[in-house]
Amino acid sequence: MKRILVTGGAGFVGSHLCERLLNEGNNVICLDNYFTGDKRNILHLMDNHLFEVVRHDVINPYFVEVDQIYNMACPASPVHYQYNPIKTTKTSVMGAINMLGLAKRVKARILQASTSEVYGDPEVHPQREDYWGHVNPIGIRSCYDEGKRCAETLFMDYYNQNNVDIRIMRIFNTYGPRMHPKDGRVVSNFIIQALLNHDITIYGDGSQTRSFQYVDDLVEGTIRLMNTANFIGPVNIGNPNEFTILELAQKVIDLTGTKSKIIHMPMPSDDPTQRRPDINLAKEKLKGWEPNIQLEEGLRKTINYFDNLLKERGTEYGY
Ligand code: NAD
Ligand code: UDP
Numbered sequence: 673m674k675r676i677l678v679t680g681g682a683g684f685v686g687s688h689l690c691e692r693l694l695n696e697g698n699n700v701i702c703l704d705n706y707f708t709g710d711k712r713n714i715l716h717l718m719d720n721h722l723f724e725v726v727r728h729d730v731i732n733p734y735f736v737e738v739d740q741i742y743n744m745a746c747p748a749s750p751v752h753y754q755y756n757p758i759k760t761t762k763t764s765v766m767g768a769i770n771m772l773g774l775a776k777r778v779k780a781r782i783l784q785a786s787t788s789e790v791y792g793d794p795e796v797h798p799q800r801e802d803y804w805g806h807v808n809p810i811g812i813r814s815c816y817d818e819g820k821r822c823a824e825t826l827f828m829d830y831y832n833q834n835n836v837d838i839r840i841m842r843i844f845n846t847y848g849p850r851m852h853p854k855d856g857r858v859v860s861n862f863i864i865q866a867l868l869n870h871d872i873t874i875y876g877d878g879s880q881t882r883s884f885q886y887v888d889d890l891v892e893g894t895i896r897l898m899n900t901a902n903f904i905g906p907v908n909i910g911n912p913n914e915f916t917i918l919e920l921a922q923k924v925i926d927l928t929g930t931k932s933k934i935i936h937m938p939m940p941s942d943d944p945t946q947r948r949p950d951i952n953l954a955k956e957k958l959k960g961w962e963p964n965i966q967l968e969e970g971l972r973k974t975i976n977y978f979d980n981l982l983k984e985r986g987t988e989y990g991y
Pocket of ligand 2 (some may be wrong): 677743749750845857858859862873874875876880882939940943
């Protein structure tokens, strides 16, 4: 049994990670400031005596004796991370400094949830870990992209300078149950719009691409990376099957049988035109890890989740 700290543990990915770590018999401390997380994401874990929850903001130091730290705290959707961009940078940078300081002090292994956004609007396709990226340092996505890039720098410097036992994972677009219904990400937006028979909002002409990973595949890759010896990353964790946003909209329409129509809206600035992970490094280093759940199966599970959520508490979100 390990003592494990999960920052951002009440969020979408963090809650699935806490659940899996508890199922494996670990002692889990979930730390969150509830900016985009929700206690209901972890309510079903509360009666497990191995689970503890702490309301705390990672921009402030936090001290606890643990063996491993998963640093997941950071708003991940463009709508949420652009709401208070200075805070977003603080969360990534000061959060990394505080958690790395803790890892150094208690000699814990620490994993950083980095992102495909470190590649920006990539000029290399698919993206391999040795690509340095194409990021606008002063655009609307910069608080997130540059914050995460600086966090990677801090992780590498704590590793080189202080021998901290780090892992860096670059997550590509991930979806599934417990995404925030108002976070504006494309999968949750399209599913909710389809379930309500509202217009499906494609930004631009819909020819931009993303590669969508189901959350269970991410959690598996995350835990394998944390527990692999002699490999620190950075490593891409994502599903290499690439779709245009128009194709995604069509799939959601087919799977829900909605009456919704597609409408086109202006493209946000700096929106990457294509994104697909090269996952050869993950396959090689993480015992053959690769995604098992493909888009249609993952969308069905996610549609089912949002269908229930809208029936049970849709009004809370103004639906
Ligand atoms: P999310 O917004 O659902 O979860 C983030 C959690 O962190 C929330 O519970 C939020 O309340 C908490 N948080 C935010 N700022 C905090 C702070 N200052 N102190 C303490 N807690 C704070 O997002 P997610 O999709 O679950 O993302 C989890 C992590 O994975 C993030 O670091 C994100 O950047 C990274 N990531 C996610 C994706 C994706 O597609 N989901 C892609 C790339 C990277
Ligand atoms: N998008 C869209 N309609 C929406 C939400 C998003 O067309 O209602 C597009 C967005 O412009 C981007 C892609 O879908 O090209 C993925 O957006 P998301 O916010 O999910 O994540 P990103 O990968 O851009 O961080």
